[in-house]
Amino acid sequence: MKQGFEKYIPFVPLKRAHRAWPDKELKQAPIWCSVDLRDGNQALIDPMNIDEKLEYFHTLVDIGVKEIEVGFPSASEVEYEFCRTLIEGGHIPDDVTIQVLVQARPHLIEKTFEAIEGAKHVIFHFYNSTSTLQRKVVFHTDVAGVKKIAVDAAEMIYTMAQSAIAAGMDLRYEYSPESFMGTEMEAAAEICAAVLDALHADTGHRVILNLPTTVENCMPNYFADEIETFIELLPGRERAIISLHPHNDRGEGVATAELSLLAGAERVEATLFGNGERTGNVDMVTLALNLYTQGVDPELDFSHINRIRDVYERCTKMKIGPRQPYVGELVFTAFSGSHQDAINKGTQYMREQGSEYWEIPYLPIDPADVGREYEPIIRINSQSGKGGAAFVMQQSFGYDLPKAMHPEFGRIVQRETERMGTELQPQRIFELFRENYIDATAPYQLLRHSFEEATDERGVSRVRFTGTLRHTDTTFEVSGTGNGPIDAFFNAIHGQKMDRFTFVDYKEHAVSNGSDSMAVAYIQLRDEAGRDVYGVGVDHNINLAPLRGILSAINRAWQARHQG
Numbered sequence: 001m002k003q004g005f006e007k008y009i010p011f012v013p014l015k016r017a018h019r020a021w022p023d024k025e026l027k028q029a030p031i032w033c034s035v036d037l038r039d040g041n042q043a044l045i046d047p048m049n050i051d052e053k054l055e056y057f058h059t060l061v062d063i064g065v066k067e068i069e070v071g072f073p074s075a076s077e078v079e080y081e082f083c084r085t086l087i088e089g090g091h092i093p094d095d096v097t098i099q100v101l102v103q104a105r106p107h108l109i110e111k112t113f114e115a116i117e118g119a120k121h122v123i124f125h126f127y128n129s130t131s132t133l134q135r136k137v138v139f140h141t142d143v144a145g146v147k148k149i150a151v152d153a154a155e156m157i158y159t160m161a162q163s164a165i166a167a168g169m170d171l172r173y174e175y176s177p178e179s180f181m182g183t184e185m186e187a188a189a190e191i192c193a194a195v196l197d198a199l200h201a202d203t204g205h206r207v208i209l210n211l212p213t214t215v216e217n218c219m220p221n222y223f224a225d226e227i228e229t230f231i232e233l234l235p236g237r238e239r240a241i242i243s244l245h246p247h248n249d250r251g252e253g254v255a256t257a258e259l260s261l262l263a264g265a266e267r268v269e270a271t272l273f274g275n276g277e278r279t280g281n282v283d284m285v286t287l288a289l290n291l292y293t294q295g296v297d298p299e300l301d302f303s304h305i306n307r308i309r310d311v312y313e314r315c316t317k318m319k320i321g322p323r324q325p326y327v328g329e330l331v332f333t334a335f336s337g338s339h340q341d342a343i344n345k346g347t348q349y350m351r352e353q354g355s356e357y358w359e360i361p362y363l364p365i366d367p368a369d370v371g372r373e374y375e376p377i378i379r380i381n382s383q384s385g386k387g388g389a390a391f392v393m394q395q396s397f398g399y400d401l402p403k404a405m406h407p408e409f410g411r412i413v414q415r416e417t418e419r420m421g422t423e424l425q426p427q428r429i430f431e432l433f434r435e436n437y438i439d440a441t442a443p444y445q446l447l448r449h450s451f452e453e454a455t456d457e458r459g460v461s462r463v464r465f466t467g468t469l470r471h472t473d474t475t476f477e478v479s480g481t482g483n484g485p486i487d488a489f490f491n492a493i494h495g496q497k498m499d500r501f502t503f504v505d506y507k508e509h510a511v512s513n514g515s516d517s518m519a520v521a522y523i524q525l526r527d528e529a530g531r532d533v534y535g536v537g538v539d540h541n542i543n544l545a546p547l548r549g550i551l552s553a554i555n556r557a558w559q560a561r562h563q564g
């Protein structure tokens, strides 16, 4: 960029001698209000039609949102009709309050009252901008002028509300000094106090004062200072519910909401996945799940986040990015080796220790808690390491490779990712495993075998192995005795060219493939030069799987010697 930054007016932080919010903690969920169907909707290329709004409304209800701004009924036919459809169609559960927005203008207020007729619980939300900038360029007035706009509207709304209340409506009021973040705090408190008076607010009839960052213009800590200052300056603070309505122009909407809750706010207006004007409103999902991962009940249900994402994408025609917190396609996926290693170890730790806490590095939330347990946590590309390949073998196929084998198999996988230049799917990783270990059946092959078990006069059990082996075109008989099948087999091949190895280690477990269960044996042998070689045998017979594993190791050593 060349020049130009000089033309911007920097935000001037408040001077505060003392601030309480930095020492506070978030211990409970705020009152949530969804503004998806209003602020979110007014920012779409194609605003939602009635059917889409209805589906979205029911999704919000299912999530557990109890206050839902359903639209701006005086703005258009669709907005008005949607409000009527909700009320007349009986779509609003008894414990849900609908909220409607209107400018502080008489004809629009009248139309809005018509739109809510017959509703049980309503928040009547009106606004006018109070900021220095909008006073100057939009309203051409001073603080007294914007205060008068607000108070006139409040008085009119209060008067009109009385007949609705008398008819049984539970009607509450909300006032937004729009562009609050650009308003002097003394002016904001003075205007809001006058609105509270005009609405006859008291502790039994608290009015929602909604303090928006209509356009986010400062760092979250500065805004939290504004909230704390405003609350101190507001006469009769206990008559108000302090609400936030953060936007995200600087990408700090979530932080702004969190710090401002510390500063004394009690309610947050937000949208799913942060849809809304320009860069969006603050994201309700992120705010709620941030609380959840700090051990606080968010009082919203995101246990099927993918379903919610589908509704969102269908109704808004917006796409959720792969890195979007908690919901993006890639947010639970590790491609890089050290992350995979730690996830693998964390998973193993949790399995072995049965820890009651979530203690897996690089995963701030259990994917199962948002219904994403069936998606791959670890995906393999050229940035991946041995732990990743082992994790895929375990998670996708049930093969629990011994740790000593991880480096060798990791190298095999790494070579393939480099050759392909792309991500390897789990199936390809299994194929590499099969090609390299299970299918290492040449040159030595076991054609026939039998085991006999006998107990000697001292009661010691001995196993005798007899079998036929093939080496390319030659077949030969072998037999031997040992204290178990592996020992007997090793003794049987003693004296053959295959006996240049010592037995180092062995591990066996069952793998089930649907109704079929197989034994898999991992064998570690050491050759005369001290090099370790691994083999894997798979068979229905648990005595045979290790023998196949031994032959796999011997064949792999032979292949390495003869084929390089």
Ligand SMILES: CC(=O)SCCNC(=O)CCNC(=O)[C@H](O)C(C)(C)COP(=O)(O)OP(=O)(O)OC[C@H]1O[C@@H](n2cnc3c(N)ncnc32)[C@H](O)[C@@H]1OP(=O)(O)O
Pocket: 039, 042, 072, 074, 075, 076, 102, 103, 104, 105, 108, 127, 128, 129, 138, 139, 149, 178, 214, 277
């Ligand atoms: C920050 C926010 O998101 S606020 C919500 C914004 N959402 C929307 O605007 C969506 C729905 N709005 C609409 O459809 C239209 O704006 C309507 C139907 C509400 C009003 O339409 P119109 O009257 O034709 O136009 P418009 O909104 O431009 O009105 C501008 C006039 O209202 C005044 N005005 C704007 N907002 C307010 C307000 N909140 N309170 C009082 N007066 C206001 C302006 O100063 C201007 O006055 P002027 O004519 O004397 O210059």
Ligand SMILES: CC(C)C(=O)C(=O)O
Pocket: 039, 101, 127, 176, 178, 179, 210, 212, 213, 214, 215, 245, 247
């Ligand atoms: C109406 C108000 C709350 C608004 O949408 C905003 O300031 O962003």
